[in-house]
Amino acid sequence: MATQDTVEDTVEAAETAEQSSEAKYPPLENPPYHVGIIMDGNGRWAKERGKHRLEGHKAGTENLRRILEASVEFGVKMLTIYAFSTENWKRPPMEVQGLMRILENVIDRELMDLHKNGVQLRHIGQLDRIDPSLRQKVLDAIELTKNNDRLILNVAFNYGGRAEIVHAVRRMIEDNVRPEDVSEELLSQYMYTAGSPDPDLIIRTSGEFRTSNFLIWQAAYAEYYITETYWPDFGKDEYYQALRAFSQRERRFGGVKNP
Ligand code: IPE
Numbered sequence: 068m069a070t071q072d073t074v075e076d077t078v079e080a081a082e083t084a085e086q087s088s089e090a091k092y093p094p095l096e097n098p099p100y101h102v103g104i105i106m107d108g109n110g111r112w113a114k115e116r117g118k119h120r121l122e123g124h125k126a127g128t129e130n131l132r133r134i135l136e137a138s139v140e141f142g143v144k145m146l147t148i149y150a151f152s153t154e155n156w157k158r159p160p161m162e163v164q165g166l167m168r169i170l171e172n173v174i175d176r177e178l179m180d181l182h183k184n185g186v187q188l189r190h191i192g193q194l195d196r197i198d199p200s201l202r203q204k205v206l207d208a209i210e211l212t213k214n215n216d217r218l219i220l221n222v223a224f225n226y227g228g229r230a231e232i233v234h235a236v237r238r239m240i241e242d243n244v245r246p247e248d249v250s251e252e253l254l255s256q257y258m259y260t261a262g263s264p265d266p267d268l269i270i271r272t273s274g275e276f277r278t279s280n281f282l283i284w285q286a287a288y289a290e291y292y293i294t295e296t297y298w299p300d301f302g303k304d305e306y307y308q309a310l311r312a313f314s315q316r317e318r319r320f321g322g323v324k325n326p
């Protein structure tokens with residue numbers, strides 16, 4: 068086989084794939100900059116297949132890779148994923164331990180690929196109750212990827228919106244902030260998300276109509292997209308549909324359309 072033919076064939080195949088992807092997913096005029104995802108429904112996905120809940124969580128993390136790739140392709144710059152809430156400690160210890168192990172495995176397996184692909188990892192939430200070895204892996208991953216700028220991936224792990232507000236208020240008091248200096252802008256700077264724009268779109272899979280304590284301060288004017296699809300089945304097509312639905316919405320932020 069002539070090497071050159073092989074290379075040309077490969078280039079041609081890649082170009083065709085790119086063209087067909089563009090035909091299927093025409094570039095969006097107004098993609099959201101920051102998307103939040105409440106990745107829900109792993110347990111029900113597993114139950115319907117007669118599997119253990121942890122199998123559902125594993126399938127959920129595999130899906131994340133698809134959504135990360137699609138985010139870059141569709142022009143999303145920041146993605147915040149809800150991976151473990153402050154309320155999820157109420158689950159059976161085996162499930163909690165399994166979720167911790169899954170995060171650790173994801174870092175071990177995927178970090179180098181994420182880094183090569185220009186993903187900057189960040190964390191929101193509290194790391195203090197987390198096992199020291201996992202905590203160190205998270206901190207190392209943040210340090211390694213801090214200069215990447217293709218996609219910012221915020222992982223909400225041991226995150227709760229109310230806990231975040233309490234944490235912010237405590238730190239303001241520690242800093243001796245005067246009451247008259249407390250403002251929405253200042254409080255935002257004390258949140259885990261300081262310096263990041265608020266989410267434009269929040270997607271929740273598996274059909275629940277609630278925030279479950281996700282970015283409750285930051286999502287004041289976010290658009291929501293809720294689908295019945297369980298997270299492990301939420302693929303590229305439906306992600307595109309969610310982004311397209313967002314780009315067609317009219318955001319008013321409390322104002323009127325044509326004053
Ligand atoms: C979401 O899936 C993942 C986490 C909360 C960690 P669930 O585990 O909540 O799945 P369901 O809601 O029970 O189906």
Ligand code: IPE
Pocket residue numbers: 105106107108149150151152155275277279
């Ligand atoms: C929200 O899902 C948390 C995550 C996706 C990590 P839950 O399954 O914990 O939410 P509830 O209990 O249905 O509100």
Ligand code: MG
Pocket residue numbers: 107108109
């Ligand atoms: Mg759930």
